[in-house]
Amino acid sequence: MSTVAAGDHHDHPESPYSIKRWLFTTNHKDIGTLYLWFSFIMFLIGGVMALVIRTELFQPGLQFVDPQFFNSMTTMHAIMMIFGVVMPAFTGLANWLIPMMIGAPDMALPRMNNWSFWILPFAFAMMLSTLFMDGGGPAGGWTLYPPLTLQTGDALPFVILSMHFMGLSSIMGAINVVATVLNMRAPGMTLMKMPLFVWTWLITAYLLIAVMPVLAGGITMLLTDKYFGTSFFNAAGGGDPVMFQHIFWFFGHPEVYILILPSFGVVSSIIPTFARKPLFGYASMVYATGAIAFLSFIVWAHHMFTVGMPLAGELFFMFATMLIAVPTGVKVFNWIATMWRGSMTFETPMLFALGFIVMFSIGGFSGLMLALAPVDFQYHDTYFVVAHFHYVLVPGSIFAIIAAVYYWLPKWCGNMYSEGLGKTHFWLSTIFVNLTFFPMHFVGLAGMPRRIPDYALQFSDYNMMATIGAFGFGLSQLLFLVLVIKAIRSGNKATSQVWEDAEGLEWTLPSPAPYHSFSTPPAIK
Amino acid sequence: MFAIKRLNAWLGLAFISVVSGSAFAGQPMNMTPGVTDISAEVYDMHMIAFWLCVVIAVVVFGAMFYSIFAHRKSRGVTPATFHESTTIEAIWTIIPFVVLIALSIPATKTLIDMYDTSDYDLTVKITGYQWLWHYEYVEDGVDFHSKLQTSISQINNDEEKGENYLLEVDNELVIPVGKKVRFLITSNDVIHAWWVPDLAVKKDAVPGFINEAWARVNEPGIYRGQCAELCGRHHGFMPVVVRAVPEAEYRQWVAANAKPESATEYAVVSQ
Numbered sequence: 131m132s133t134v135a136a137g138d139h140h141d142h143p144e145s146p147y148s149i150k151r152w153l154f155t156t157n158h159k160d161i162g163t164l165y166l167w168f169s170f171i172m173f174l175i176g177g178v179m180a181l182v183i184r185t186e187l188f189q190p191g192l193q194f195v196d197p198q199f200f201n202s203m204t205t206m207h208a209i210m211m212i213f214g215v216v217m218p219a220f221t222g223l224a225n226w227l228i229p230m231m232i233g234a235p236d237m238a239l240p241r242m243n244n245w246s247f248w249i250l251p252f253a254f255a256m257m258l259s260t261l262f263m264d265g266g267g268p269a270g271g272w273t274l275y276p277p278l279t280l281q282t283g284d285a286l287p288f289v290i291l292s293m294h295f296m297g298l299s300s301i302m303g304a305i306n307v308v309a310t311v312l313n314m315r316a317p318g319m320t321l322m323k324m325p326l327f328v329w330t331w332l333i334t335a336y337l338l339i340a341v342m343p344v345l346a347g348g349i350t351m352l353l354t355d356k357y358f359g360t361s362f363f364n365a366a367g368g369g370d371p372v373m374f375q376h377i378f379w380f381f382g383h384p385e386v387y388i389l390i391l392p393s394f395g396v397v398s399s400i401i402p403t404f405a406r407k408p409l410f411g412y413a414s415m416v417y418a419t420g421a422i423a424f425l426s427f428i429v430w431a432h433h434m435f436t437v438g439m440p441l442a443g444e445l446f447f448m449f450a451t452m453l454i455a456v457p458t459g460v461k462v463f464n465w466i467a468t469m470w471r472g473s474m475t476f477e478t479p480m481l482f483a484l485g486f487i488v489m490f491s492i493g494g495f496s497g498l499m500l501a502l503a504p505v506d507f508q509y510h511d512t513y514f515v516v517a518h519f520h521y522v523l524v525p526g527s528i529f530a531i532i533a534a535v536y537y538w539l540p541k542w543c544g545n546m547y548s549e550g551l552g553k554t555h556f557w558l559s560t561i562f563v564n565l566t567f568f569p570m571h572f573v574g575l576a577g578m579p580r581r582i583p584d585y586a587l588q589f590s591d592y593n594m595m596a597t598i599g600a601f602g603f604g605l606s607q608l609l610f611l612v613l614v615i616k617a618i619r620s621g622n623k624a625t626s627q628v629w630e631d632a633e634g635l636e637w638t639l640p641s642p643a644p645y646h647s648f649s650t651p652p653a654i655k
Numbered sequence: 656m657f658a659i660k661r662l663n664a665w666l667g668l669a670f671i672s673v674v675s676g677s678a679f680a681g682q683p684m685n686m687t688p689g690v691t692d693i694s695a696e697v698y699d700m701h702m703i704a705f706w707l708c709v710v711i712a713v714v715v716f717g718a719m720f721y722s723i724f725a726h727r728k729s730r731g732v733t734p735a736t737f738h739e740s741t742t743i744e745a746i747w748t749i750i751p752f753v754v755l756i757a758l759s760i761p762a763t764k765t766l767i768d769m770y771d772t773s774d775y776d777l778t779v780k781i782t783g784y785q786w787l788w789h790y791e792y793v794e795d796g797v798d799f800h801s802k803l804q805t806s807i808s809q810i811n812n813d814e815e816k817g818e819n820y821l822l823e824v825d826n827e828l829v830i831p832v833g834k835k836v837r838f839l840i841t842s843n844d845v846i847h848a849w850w851v852p853d854l855a856v857k858k859d860a861v862p863g864f865i866n867e868a869w870a871r872v873n874e875p876g877i878y879r880g881q882c883a884e885l886c887g888r889h890h891g892f893m894p895v896v897v898r899a900v901p902e903a904e905y906r907q908w909v910a911a912n913a914k915p916e917s918a919t920e921y922a923v924v925s926q
Contacts, residue, residue, distance in 0.1 A: 190820060191812040198888045271885045277862060278845040278887055365863020371846060372861060406728070408738040436848060436883075437859045438866035441770045445763060452755045456748060463747045466719045471735040473728040484723070488716060495708035502758070504765040505701045507857045508686055511848060511883040572684035577852045579883045582891030584810060586821050591682045 153248070156240035157645060158225045159542075164247050165222025166535070169215050170611070172254065176210030177604050179203045184566075184600040187593050192584055200583035201269035202261065208272035212389065213296045214254055216523065219531045220392040221246075221303045224331050226542060228307060230636040230643060231325045233316025233652045238309035246302035253295035260285035260292075271581060273382070274349065276363040276374050280356050287357070290349045297342040304335035304342075311335075316635075318654030322416070325634055326409065327395030329416050333423045334391045340427075341381040341388075348377040372437050379430035387426045390522060391419060393490075393530030394461055397483045400537050401465050403632040404480035405472030411464040418457035418464075425454050435506045444503045451501040455494070462491055477629075478552030482533035485525055485560050493521030496571065511581075514574025520567045524603075525560070532559075532610065539614065540628045544642030545621030551613045558606035565599030687852050690874045690899070694855035696765045704758065769855075772867045775837035779828065783840075783847030783860035783882070786889035790828050793839075796913040801826045803892045810892075821891070822879040827898040831905035832875050840866045845887060851880035851897055859884055872899040 145151065155161060182203045186194050195203070225243065229236055237243050261267040265283015268274070282289070311332045315324070324332075352374070354360040361367020363374045394415075402409045409415065431439060431447040439447075465487055474480070496518040500509050509515060532555075540546050569592035574580075578589045585593065624641040635652055636643070688698040726732055778793040787802035804823045808814040817823070830836045840849050842860035850857040854870040872878075880895040900908070 190816060192810050193812065196888075197891065201885065201888070201890070269887075275846060275885075278885065281845070281887065365861075371863070405726075406734040407736065410737070411739050411744055413739070414744050436857050437861065438864065441767065444766060444770075448762065448766070449759060452759060455755060456751050459751045460744070460748055462715065464744075466715065466722065467743070468738075469719065469722045469726065471732070471737075472722075472726050473732050473734040474723065474726055475728045476723075484719075487719065491712070491715065495712065498708065499701065499704045502700060502704060502762045504762055504769055504855075505697050505704065507769070508697055508701065508852060508855055510857055511850075511885075572682075575686045576683035577687070577880070579850070579881050579891075581885045582881075584821060584891050587816060587818070588682050592684070 154244070156236075156244050158229050158237045158240070158243065158647070159643065159645065161237075161243050161247050162222045162225030162227075163542075165218045165225060168247070168250060169219035169222060169531075172210050172214030172218070173607070175258070176207050176215055177607070179207040179210065181600060181604055183207065184597040186583055187585070188597040189594065190585055190587055190590050195583070197583045198266055198269055201271075201581065202267040204581050205268045205270065205272050206257070206261070209257060209268075209293075210254075211523070212272070212385070213293070213300075214250075216389045216527050216531070217296075217300055218250060220331070220334070220389075221300070223327075223392065223396070223531070223534050223538075224303070224307050227538065227636065228310055228328055228331065229314070229647045230541075230639060231328050231634055232311065232314060232319050233635050233648045233654065234310060234314035235646050235649050237306050238314055239306045242302050243306050246299045246306070249295050249299040253292045253299065256288055256292040256295075260288050263288070273375075273378055274352065275378075276352060276355065276371050279352060280363075287353060290353050293349055294346055297346050300338050301342050304338035307331055307335040308339070316648065316651035316654055322413065323654065325395070326398035326412070326415055326419075327392065330391040330395030330398075330419050333419050334388050337384045337388050337391075337423055337426065341384045344377060345381040345385075348374060348381065351377075372434070375434050375437060376431065379433045380427075382433065383430040384423070384426040386519075386522075387422060389527050390490075391422070393486065393527050394419065396530045396534040396537075397465060397486055399634070400479050400483040400533055401468050403537075403629050404477060404483075405469045405474050406631055407468060407472035408633070409464070410467035410470075411460070414460055415464055418460045421457040422454060425450060425457070429454065432501060432503075432506070435503045436510050448501060448503040452498065455498050455501075458494055462487060462494075477536075478547070478549060478556055479533045479537035481553065481556040482529050482536065485556065486529045486533065489521055489525030489529070489560075489563070493518055493523075493526055496521065509574065511579055512574035513570040513578045513580055516580050517567050517570035517574055520570070524567065525563050529559070535614065537629075538636070539617060540621075540624035541636055541639070541641050541643055543618045543621070544624055545617050546624050546628075547613055547617035547621055551609065551616075555606060555609050555613060558609065559603060562599045562602035562606055566596050566603055567599070569593075569595045569599075689853040689855050690872050690876065690878065691854055691870050692873070693765065693769055693870070694853060696761075696768075697855045700761055700765060703761075707754070707758065769868075772837050772869045774835060775869060776834035777831075778837045778839060779830070780839040781841070781849050781860065783842040783844075783849065783886070783893075785844050785887050786882075786893040788828075788849070788893065788895060789843075790826075792909070795909045797909055798914070799826045799912070801828065801896070803894055805892075819879065822881070822894045822896065824894055824896045827877070827896045829898050829900060829905060829908050830870075830872065831902040832872050832899050834902065835869055835871045838868045838870070840868065846884050847882050847886045847893070848884035849880075849895060850883040851878050851895055853878040853880075854897065857883055872897075875899050875901060 186200055263284040267285050268282050268289045270279035311328055351362040355362055361369040363369050363371045398409055398415060429447060429451045432451040500506055500518060536552055573589045573592045578585055626640045627637050628641060686698055686701050688695050780791040780793055782789040787800055789800050791798040801824045804825045805821050809816050840858045840860045842862045847860040848857055849860055856868045856870050858866045858868045876899055878897045882890060882893040
C-alpha cells in the first residue's frame with residue numbers, strides 16, 4: 131500500500147521523541163494523539179480545581195480558600211472541563227477514527243488540522259495565566275453573565291481572547307470533519323452506511339459551526355461593554371443584561387449536545403461488538419440524532435426560567451424541552467434492544483458503555499424533571515442542577531470517552547491493556563462518581579444553592595460524602611493513566627481484529643494502524 | 656490476576672452498599688412541600704415526575720439487567736440477528752410522547768397560577784445589592800435593609816456555629832398570613848435571585864428591570880432562603896428570611912415601623 135503514498139508524505143513517522151514531529155505533523159493519528167493527551171492533562175488540571183472546590187465544601191465554614199478564589203475555581207473548572215477536556219477529546223477521537231472508519235488516508239485539511247490543535251495549548255496557557263492577574267481569574271461563572279462578569283479585573287480581555295481561540299480551534303476542527311466525511315468516504319460508503327460515530331460527529335460538527343460564532347459575538351459584546359463604552363447589556367444605556375443570557379444559551383444549549391452526541395456514537399459502536407449482534411434501529415438512531423440537534427436550537431431559555439420571561443415564552447420552552455426526551459429515549463431503547471438476545475461479554479469498554487447508559491439515563495431523568503418550568507423554580511441554580519449536568523457529563527461524556535480509549539487503544543498502539551486493571555478502574559470510577567454526585571441531588575432538593583463556598587448545617591453530611599467521592603474518583607483516574615502507559619509500553623500484542631467480530635473498516639487495518647490509513651480505498655460490502 | 660478479580664467482585668458489592676447507604680444520613684434530602692397552595696402543587700408535581708422516572712427506570716433498567724444476566728456468552732447463547740422493527744420503534748416513540756403530554760398539563764396549570772399577580776393585597780419591592788436585600792412595603796410605607804447576621808467568627812470556625820448558621824438576618828421580611836403578597840423584584844448592581852423554598856418563589860433580580868412574583872402563606876412561621884444567582888464574592892452570604900404573622904400582628908408591626916411621609920411620597924410618584 132505504500133506504493134501509492136503521496137509524494138511529499140513520509141511513509142513512516144519520525145522518532146516519537148522529536149519535537150519537530152509533533153509540532154509540524156499533519157498526520158491525523160499524530161494530531162489525534164496530541165488532542166487526547168492534551169485533553170488528559172487538562173482533565174488533571176480541571177480535576178485539581180474540582181478538588182479545591184470539594185475540599186472547601188468538606189465542612190461548613192470557610193477553611194481553605196477565599197470566596198473570590200472559590201468562585202474563580204468553579205468558573206475555571208467548568209471552562210477547563212468543557213473546552214479543554216470533553217471537546218478536545220472528541221476531536222482527538224474524530225481525528226484518529228473518522229479516516230479509518232470511512233476508508234480515507236487522512237483528514238481532508240491536514241495543515242489546518244495541525245493549526246487547530248496547536249492553538250489550544252496557547253489558549254489554555256492564557257486562560258490559566260489569568261489566575262495570577264490583578265483581581266484574580268474570572269469568577270462570574272463559566273456562563274459569564276453580565277453585569278457580574280464585567281466586575282472581573284485585568285483578566286477579562288485575556289479570558290475573552292482565549293475563548294475566541296478555543297472557538298476558532300473548534301470551528302476549524304468541525305470544518306475538517308465535515309470536509310472529510312462529505313468528500314473522502316471510500317467508494318460505496320454511502321451516508322447511511324457510515325458508522326454512527328461518524329454520523330454523530332458530522333451532526334456535532336454542524337452544531338459547532340452554527341453556534342461557536344454566536345458565543346464569539348456574545349463575548350465580544352462583553353468586551354466592548356467593558357472597554358469601549360457600549361451598553362449592549364446595561365439597562366441604564368438602553369441595553370438588557372438578560373439579552374446576554376439569550377445569546378449565551380443559544381450557543382450553550384447546542385454546546386451541551388456537542389458534548390454528548392459523539393458519546394452516543396461511541397456507545398453505538400461498542401454495544402453491538404460485545405453483544406455480538408448488529409445495532410438495533412440504525413436509521414432511527416441517525417434520525418434521533420438529527421432530531422436532538424434540531425431541538426437543541428429551540429430550547430435554550432429553559433436555562434433561564436427564573437429570569438422573568440413572559441408566560442408564553444416559559445410554556446414554549448417547557449414543551450420544546452420535554453420533547454427532547456422522545457429522541458433520547460429512542461436511543462436508550464435501541465441500545466437495550468441491541469443487547470437483547472445477544473451473546474454478551476463484559477470487557478472494560480462494554481462495562482463503561484453500560485455504565486454510560488444507566489448513569490446518563492439518570493441524568494436524563496433529572497433533566498426531564500428540570501424541564502417542568504414551575505418545578506424548575508425550586509430546582510434552578512441549586513445542587514440538583516449540579517447533580518444533573520454532572521451525571522450527563524461525567525458518567526456520560528467522560529465515561530464514553532474512557533470507553534472509546536479502551537475500545538480503540540489496541541488499534542492505536544498495537545497492544546492490549548490489562549483487563550483486570552481496566553475492570554478495577556471501572557468499578558472504582560463508578561462507585562466514586564455516584565458517591566460524589568448522587569448526594570448532590572439531595573442537598574439541591576433540600577435547598578442548597580450552587581456556587582457557594584459555605585453552607586448551612588443541614589447540608590453537611592451529603593457534602594462530606596461528595597468530597598470523599600470526588601477524591602476517590604480523581605485518584606482512580608491515575609490508575610487509568612498507569613494502565614494506558616503500561617499498555618503502550620508492554621501490553622500483549624493485539625490482533626488486527628482485536629475484538630471478536632467487531633464491525634467496521636478500522637478493524638481491517640493491522641494493529642497498530644499504519645501511519646497512513648487507507649492509501650488505496652477499501653472495498654465496501 | 657485472581658486477586659484483581661476478587662477485588663473487582665468486592666468493588667461491585669461496595670457500589671451497591673454506597674448507593675443504598677447514602678439514603679440514611681438523616682439530613683433533609685427532598686424538596687419542601689412549603690406553606691403555600693402553589694408550593695404544595697409544585698411539590699406534588701415534583702413527586703409525580705420523580706415516581707414516573709422511577710417507574711421508567713425500573714422497566715428500562717430491568718430489561719437491561721435481565722438481558723445482561725440472561726443473554727451472556729458464558730451461558731452459551733447464540734446471538735439473534737434482528738436489527739429493526741418499525742412497530743416497536745413507533746411504539747416507544749409514541750408512548751413517551753403521550754406520557755409527556757400528560758405531565759405537561761398540570762405543569763401548565765400551575766405555571767399559569769404562578770404568573771397571575773392580579774388581586775394582590777399588598778406589595779413588597781425587593782432590591783438586591785451586593786450583598787444584602789432591601790425591602791420596601793409600597794402601600795404600608797415601611798422600608799429597610801436585611802443582611803446576614805451570622806458572625807464572622809462562626810464563618811471562620813473560631814466560634815461554634817448556631818442553629819441557623821448563614822440563614823439568619825438582622826431584619827426579617829414580615830408578611831401577613833392568608834394575604835396575597837406581590838413581590839416586585841429588581842437589583843441595584845448585578846443579577847441576584849430571591850428565593851424562599853417554602854414559598855416556591857425564585858425570581859431573578861435584574862438591574863434595570865422589575866420582575867413579579869407572589870405568595871399567599873397559609874401558616875405563620877419563619878421561612879429561610881438564600882440568593883440563588885451567583886452575585887460575586889459574598890453570594891453565599893446573603894440569606895432571605897421571611898416571617899409570616901397573623902394579620903393583626905402585621906398591622907402592629909407596620910404601625911411600629913412605618914415612615915408615613917415616605918409612603919405618601921411613593922404613592923404620589925407611583926400614580
